[in-house]
Amino acid sequence: xREKTIDYFNRIAKSRDKWKRRNRLYHKTIRKYFQFTIPENxxxxxxGCGTGDLLHSVNPEKGLGIDFSEDMIRIAKxxxxxxxxxxxxxxxxxxxxxxxxxxxxxxxxSLLDIQIALRNIKKMCNENTRLVLxxxxxxxxxxxxxxxxxGLKKKQPFQNWLTVKDIDNLLHLEGxxxxxxxxxxxxxxxxxxxxxxxxxxxxxxPVINGLDLINFMTAKPISEGRKEYSVSIVVPARNEKGNIExxxxxxxxxxxxxQFIFVEGHSGDNxxxxxxxxxxxxxxxxxxxxxxxxxxxxxAVREGFxxxxxxxxxxLDADLTTPPEDMPKFYEAIADGKxxxxxxxxxVYPMEKQAMRFLNYLGNKFFGAFFxxxxxxxxxxxLCGTKVLxxxxxxxxxxxxxxxxxxxxxGDFDLLFGAAKLNLKITEIIVRYRDREYGSTQISRFxxxxxxxxxxxxxxxxxxxx
Numbered sequence: 001x002r003e004k005t006i007d008y009f010n011r012i013a014k015s016r017d018k019w020k021r022r023n024r025l026y027h028k029t030i031r032k033y034f035q036f037t038i039p040e041n042x043x044x045x046x047x048g049c050g051t052g053d054l055l056h057s058v059n060p061e062k063g064l065g066i067d068f069s070e071d072m073i074r075i076a077k078x079x080x081x082x083x084x085x086x087x088x089x090x091x092x093x094x095x096x097x098x099x100x101x102x103x104x105x106x107x108x109x110s111l112l113d114i115q116i117a118l119r120n121i122k123k124m125c126n127e128n129t130r131l132v133l134x135x136x137x138x139x140x141x142x143x144x145x146x147x148x149x150x151g152l153k154k155k156q157p158f159q160n161w162l163t164v165k166d167i168d169n170l171l172h173l174e175g176x177x178x179x180x181x182x183x184x185x186x187x188x189x190x191x192x193x194x195x196x197x198x199x200x201x202x203x204x205x206p207v208i209n210g211l212d213l214i215n216f217m218t219a220k221p222i223s224e225g226r227k228e229y230s231v232s233i234v235v236p237a238r239n240e241k242g243n244i245e246x247x248x249x250x251x252x253x254x255x256x257x258x259q260f261i262f263v264e265g266h267s268g269d270n271x272x273x274x275x276x277x278x279x280x281x282x283x284x285x286x287x288x289x290x291x292x293x294x295x296x297x298x299x300a301v302r303e304g305f306x307x308x309x310x311x312x313x314x315x316l317d318a319d320l321t322t323p324p325e326d327m328p329k330f331y332e333a334i335a336d337g338k339x340x341x342x343x344x345x346x347x348v349y350p351m352e353k354q355a356m357r358f359l360n361y362l363g364n365k366f367f368g369a370f371f372x373x374x375x376x377x378x379x380x381x382x383l384c385g386t387k388v389l390x391x392x393x394x395x396x397x398x399x400x401x402x403x404x405x406x407x408x409x410x411g412d413f414d415l416l417f418g419a420a421k422l423n424l425k426i427t428e429i430i431v432r433y434r435d436r437e438y439g440s441t442q443i444s445r446f447x448x449x450x451x452x453x454x455x456x457x458x459x460x461x462x463x464x465x466x
Contacts, residue, residue, distance in 0.1 A: 025185070025188060025189065025190050025195075026185065026188055026214075029184050029185045029199075029214060030054065030105060030106075030134055030214070031054060031057050033134070033182075033184060033214075034054060034057070034103060034132065034134075035058055037130075037218070038058045038060075038132065039400070041059065041061040042058075042060055042061060043060065043061055043062045043099045043100045043101070044062070044064075044100065044102070045063075045064040045102045045103070046065050046066070046103040047090050047103065047104050047107055047121060048066070048090070048105065048106070048110075049065030049066060049072070049073075049076060049085065050069075050072050050076070051072055051075045051076045052065050052075075052076030052077075052085060053079075054103065054105060055083060056080045060083075063080075063083040063084065064083070064084045064085075064086070064095075064099070065083060065084070065085040066088045066093065066095075067087065068087070068090075069087075073085045073086065090107075090111070090117045090120060091111065091112060091113055091116050093120050094120070095124055096123060096124070097124060098125065098126045099124055099125070099129060100130070101129070101130050101131075101132060102124060102125065102129060102131050103132055104121070104131065104134075105133070105134045106134055106136070108162055108170075109162065110160070111160070114160070115170055115173060118171065119174050122174060122176070122221060126221075127221060129220065129221060130218055130219070130220055130423050131176060131218070131219040131220065132217075132218050132423075133216070133217045133219070134215065134217075135162060135167065135214070135215050135217075136213065136214065137210075137213055137214065137215055138161050138162065139210075139211060140213050164181060164215055164217070167215075167217060171217075171219050175221055175222050176219040176220065176221055176222065177219060177220060177222050178217060178219050179220055179377065180217070180218050180375065180423070181215065181216070181376055182215075182216045182376045183203070184199075184213075185199055185213040186202055186208070186209075186211060187199055187203075188213050218376075218423045220425060223337020223338075225337075226335050226337075227335055227337075228255065229256060229310070229311035229312045229334070229335060229390075230256050230258075230259070230309070230310040230311045231254070231255040231257070231258055231312045231313075231314055232261055232304075232308035232309060232310030232312070232313055232314065232391075233258065233259065233261065233327070234263060234300075234301055234304035234313065234314065234315050234316070235247050235260065235261065235262050235263065235316050235317075235318050236263045236265060236292075236297050236300035236301055236304065236315070237262060237265065237267070237271050237275070237318035238264070238265035238267050238318075239269045240267070240318035240319060241267070241270055241271045243318050243319060243320050244262065244274045244278050244318065245274070245278050247260070247316060247318065248260060248278060248285060250323070250324040250325055251324040251325075252324075252325060252327065252328050254327070254328040254331050255312070255331055257310070258286065258310075259286040259308065260285060260286065260287045261288045261304045261307060262275040262278075262287070262288070262290075263290060263292050263301075263304045265291075265295070265297075266291070272289075276289055288307060290303075297385075298414060302398075305394055308391060310391065311390060311392075312331065312389070312390055313388065313389055314327065314331075314386070314388045315385055315387050315388070317386065321346075321433055322385060322431050322433065322434075323432060323434060326344075326429070326431045327386075329429045329431075333427050333429060334388060334390065338427055339425050339427025340389065340390065340424040340426075340427075341387070341388075341393070341416075341424040341425065341426045341427070342387070342388040342427050342428075343379065343381070343387055343388075343428050344384035344385070344386035344428070344429055344431050345380045345429065345431065346432075346433035347380055367383060367456070370456055371416065374420070374456070374460060375420040375426070376420070377420070377426045379428065380428055383412055384412075385412065386431070387412065387416075389424070393422065396422055397415065397421075397422060398418075400418060401414070401418065
């Protein structure tokens with residue numbers, strides 16, 4: 001019986017590897033996605049590594065390849081001696097080493113017990129590990145079977161055909177939560193021009209992408225237990241003199257330590273002088289005040305983050321239209337492991353009459369829908385100024401900023417794009433949006449709206465149409 005099982009898995013491993021090598025477009029799509037998703041010099045393990053080509057392509061600092069087939073592992077060791085390859089059955093393995101990323105490419109379809117495999121894989125995870133999976137779209141099963149029948153595709157042993165919901169359920173049962181789902185490859189055969197239209201344009205459009213051949217899912221271990229953190233609350237302010245003191249008075253006490261960082265943006269109403277007054281009045285608070293060196297909220301936020309000493313970084317807009325009283329909700333979401341990038345959402349509760357103009361409201365709706373498509377995670381309100389993340393994650397975003405460039409004067413999109421590139425779990429906190437009590441809005445609906453559209457188009461090329 002065991003010899004038959006070994007033979008069965010060997011045939012699957014060889015068949016899977018041949019399918020990838022013979023179908024160059026399919027293999028190229030898989031490789032490009034994992035290269036984009038996994039930062040170079042990460043600690044990476046691939047389960048079901050075959051001859052090691054995919055693992056080698058992501059350029060890991062440490063790479064471990066695991067496969068059931070002795071023949072595949074022998075070839076992998078010859079091709080890539082700098083990587084570690086082991087013959088192992090994922091359903092019985094006992095590996096305690098921890099990795100930043102774990103690749104599972106087209107493997108779930110050939111496992112006897114997927115749940116046991118995921119249970120063993122979790123032993124290789126720390127709290128920040130990302131599990132990146134690729135699988136066939138369930139919709140394609142009859143077409144691929146038809147291709148085998150007519151000799152257009154090599155026959156493969158019987159496989160599991162899993163829907164996205166099936167995979168999501170299995171992940172949840174074994175202590176993982178899905179972060180995002182992406183789909184690629186509408187036409188799995190190279191055809192000049194037509195292939196470009198299908199696979200670079202149509203394959204990335206909503207609704208149509210439900211027909212793509214490959215599903216890519218990213219997941220992370222579900223956080224266990226609460227942690228306490230220190231927080232740095234960055235308050236960028238230009239012409240907000242009347243709101244500075246209330247930023248401190250209305251912010252509840254939370255976290256192991258609070259630091260307020262007021263960043264003044266060349267105001268004309270003595271905002272900077274008010275910041276100094278508040279700093280001297282509230283000496284029992286940790287308050288830092290400085291003028292930004294450049295212009296725009298994005299520059300103010302980045303310079304504030306550089307001076308921050310807290311474990312968690314928070315942005316509180318000085319207009320206080322997002323209530324400071326709600327800031328503990330953002331803290332608790334990270335402290336309880338409910339998310340890694342916490343974004344405010346103003347578009348659920350009824351707003352005060354003058355809180356948001358109608359065209360601004362429509363623009364927020366549009367950008368929310370478009371970003372949900374771009375990032376592969378649901379996002380309702382991209383332009384809420386209140387955003388919260390761990391400083392350690394921000395440092396990674398900052399190190400990766402060259403990928404998108406420093407083109408965002410607001411700072412909101414810069415952080416969202418960076419969080420998506422890092423596969424951070426984005427969670428929204430619903431807040432009540434208030435009318436400002438002092439000053440007037442500094443947003444130009446049309447000039448800034450056009451700039452946001454251009455940034456979205458640029459990001460689409462980097463995230464979707466790459």
